[in-house]
Amino acid sequence: MNRPTDFHIKNDREESDMKYLEETIKNIKEINRPIKEKALIRLSEQARPAGSLGILEGVAARLAAIKGTLDVRLEKKVVVTCAGDHGVVEEGVSLFPQEVTCQMVENFVNGGASINVLARHAGASVRVADFGVNKDFDPGMPIFHKKVRKGTSNFTKMPAMDREEAVKSINAGISIVDELVQKGGVDMIGTGDMGIGNTTPSSAIIAAFSGIAPEKLTGRGTGITDAMLEKKISVIKHALDLHRPNPLDPIDVLSKVGGFEIGGLAGLVLGAAAHGIPVVCDGIISTAGALIAWELAPTAGEYLFAGHRSVEVGHGFMHERLNLVPILDIGFRLGEGTGAVLAFNLMEAATRILAEIKTFEEVAITNAQKNS
Amino acid sequence: MNRPTDFHIKNDREESDMKYLEETIKNIKEINRPIKEKALIRLSEQARPAGSLGILEGVAARLAAIKGTLDVRLEKKVVVTCAGDHGVVEEGVSLFPQEVTCQMVENFVNGGASINVLARHAGASVRVADFGVNKDFDPGMPIFHKKVRKGTSNFTKMPAMDREEAVKSINAGISIVDELVQKGGVDMIGTGDMGIGNTTPSSAIIAAFSGIAPEKLTGRGTGITDAMLEKKISVIKHALDLHRPNPLDPIDVLSKVGGFEIGGLAGLVLGAAAHGIPVVCDGIISTAGALIAWELAPTAGEYLFAGHRSVEVGHGFMHERLNLVPILDIGFRLGEGTGAVLAFNLMEAATRILAEIKTFEEVAITNAQKNS
Numbered sequence: 199m200n201r202p203t204d205f206h207i208k209n210d211r212e213e214s215d216m217k218y219l220e221e222t223i224k225n226i227k228e229i230n231r232p233i234k235e236k237a238l239i240r241l242s243e244q245a246r247p248a249g250s251l252g253i254l255e256g257v258a259a260r261l262a263a264i265k266g267t268l269d270v271r272l273e274k275k276v277v278v279t280c281a282g283d284h285g286v287v288e289e290g291v292s293l294f295p296q297e298v299t300c301q302m303v304e305n306f307v308n309g310g311a312s313i314n315v316l317a318r319h320a321g322a323s324v325r326v327a328d329f330g331v332n333k334d335f336d337p338g339m340p341i342f343h344k345k346v347r348k349g350t351s352n353f354t355k356m357p358a359m360d361r362e363e364a365v366k367s368i369n370a371g372i373s374i375v376d377e378l379v380q381k382g383g384v385d386m387i388g389t390g391d392m393g394i395g396n397t398t399p400s401s402a403i404i405a406a407f408s409g410i411a412p413e414k415l416t417g418r419g420t421g422i423t424d425a426m427l428e429k430k431i432s433v434i435k436h437a438l439d440l441h442r443p444n445p446l447d448p449i450d451v452l453s454k455v456g457g458f459e460i461g462g463l464a465g466l467v468l469g470a471a472a473h474g475i476p477v478v479c480d481g482i483i484s485t486a487g488a489l490i491a492w493e494l495a496p497t498a499g500e501y502l503f504a505g506h507r508s509v510e511v512g513h514g515f516m517h518e519r520l521n522l523v524p525i526l527d528i529g530f531r532l533g534e535g536t537g538a539v540l541a542f543n544l545m546e547a548a549t550r551i552l553a554e555i556k557t558f559e560e561v562a563i564t565n566a567q568k569n570s
Numbered sequence: 571m572n573r574p575t576d577f578h579i580k581n582d583r584e585e586s587d588m589k590y591l592e593e594t595i596k597n598i599k600e601i602n603r604p605i606k607e608k609a610l611i612r613l614s615e616q617a618r619p620a621g622s623l624g625i626l627e628g629v630a631a632r633l634a635a636i637k638g639t640l641d642v643r644l645e646k647k648v649v650v651t652c653a654g655d656h657g658v659v660e661e662g663v664s665l666f667p668q669e670v671t672c673q674m675v676e677n678f679v680n681g682g683a684s685i686n687v688l689a690r691h692a693g694a695s696v697r698v699a700d701f702g703v704n705k706d707f708d709p710g711m712p713i714f715h716k717k718v719r720k721g722t723s724n725f726t727k728m729p730a731m732d733r734e735e736a737v738k739s740i741n742a743g744i745s746i747v748d749e750l751v752q753k754g755g756v757d758m759i760g761t762g763d764m765g766i767g768n769t770t771p772s773s774a775i776i777a778a779f780s781g782i783a784p785e786k787l788t789g790r791g792t793g794i795t796d797a798m799l800e801k802k803i804s805v806i807k808h809a810l811d812l813h814r815p816n817p818l819d820p821i822d823v824l825s826k827v828g829g830f831e832i833g834g835l836a837g838l839v840l841g842a843a844a845h846g847i848p849v850v851c852d853g854i855i856s857t858a859g860a861l862i863a864w865e866l867a868p869t870a871g872e873y874l875f876a877g878h879r880s881v882e883v884g885h886g887f888m889h890e891r892l893n894l895v896p897i898l899d900i901g902f903r904l905g906e907g908t909g910a911v912l913a914f915n916l917m918e919a920a921t922r923i924l925a926e927i928k929t930f931e932e933v934a935i936t937n938a939q940k941n942s
Contacts, residue, residue: 245683247793247903253901301933304940305933311618312616312618316922528916536623543916544898550690555682561680561682565680568680
């Protein structure tokens, strides 16, 4: 007797979840094209050879268009490190045991991890979010508590999560941006990940969207052997064959071969774009999340920057699909948001380039004043 | 009757010049190998996958070995922008007229140029040095006044400078580092250039050392046309045929196809290495100077970092010869030191990586303390 009622209640919740996601997507506006045009003109009139500051010129123009000014200030910077566990680790696709996800979350909170060190260096704060770690954290722990479930299902046997859970994980990411905006505001967001085994779903996601063979998209993650790499590829192939994720339905892709933190990462991008905040993605997991967001709402891509190109082979295919040029290319393959926060400094440099380098005309005026 | 006396005086000065250069080279010591080893061990024991922070790990270890500590601080940062003019511009190898060199020196002093903006962003100070600009600057102008001569000779007709001038230009660069060290000290030096036409001697220098054909080494500088590029290549070929610079004699190479600011740039590298200071080179001109230094004193290379890979095609051949991996690859082709100062932030990040990321052991201790 209870079941229909349960079902009905569930449907209501599902509907409200979908509404929040749809509202967020509806709030993503195109960036300010006239300001972008103005920025490009100013850059071309500066006292230096045209185009001589390479990719930072495009970064500067896009940031100007996002913020609606030629003098962009990126003061409040936050990196959100999104954690989740993965049932697929049962298949032996990672060097590290699943417990490391939870240990690293504790390490982030204690401030001694790579992302803490590099964020401090970048003048950014680190916020950690649990979307699906296989451990009950103390509710008083200073993280975003957004657990959907304690780890996804092993997607070689069943979908990683159901559709409702997929939407929930995305919404959880959006809600974090809402909260950051409400409590103190934020000028730029970096996205990072922690989750043992999570390069496997990430490679599966880009394979599902692009149709490119998993052999070409799958890398060694934290440094697995040849035999483990073979296994990882076959796991991804098997999952794609079994579930046939629909590339035109990003929620379907996320639910069948994704991860809870990947949904959260997608939500961060959608939330940032909806609030008009530039968002910088990190490695292959973070960029898999960005890809889900972009497939759901292509306009979100206008707010998105690729912090770096990792050594993970699938990453380049993601950037190509997103039409993004990575800012750094320094052989990182760590995640946590490390490659995103290190790009912050260069993005801030780009804002100074646009605002402060004088045009030929301004130089002539200065010289005339000095000589008069 | 005067000539022999003159000749004698000149020889004395030459001798004393050579002595200063030789003393400097003698003062360049190997970096601290045990500290480098210790740094690499600590990096490998940090709580993250081995090698996951890519090229910054090697940067961190080398900086530690230069400074003799695992906790390197790079607080006083200076970029020295070296200016000079080039007789070869008569041949039509640049888009810009020679007067721009002098105008840009004034722009640097007034603080509105690209290098001023990016150095400010990097927390570095800009020092400008005149090694051979074709203009008499007011002696009160706040620059290093190191003019050897007002522009090199057109090396399609005669050597760019004589041997004495070449040594003088290098010594002038060394003396700048001496002065920086004496007056307030300096923790890291970036090198940059300004000189209309100076990609032509730079390409000629790497061609002379490597024996690689100028066609493969010569780029478009500030953006010259196909026809000008053809001309530039033929100018370099002609000069190499005419003067036959001896690749085993770097002073010969510098004097025949170099530039005064390129000699100065070489001196900065030698001076920095002699004082145990890390030195970051910028684009193809700055790296041509570094190449002269390295050919004179290979140990200087241990103190040398490549700030970025420019789009100028000869640059990669220089890095290969110097065995350096550029830190940034962001499409810059400006010079002035812009790509060097932007790398500063990443080098400082590297020092924090080494000093602050906890090892697995340190994480375990922290966790045990928290749980006790």
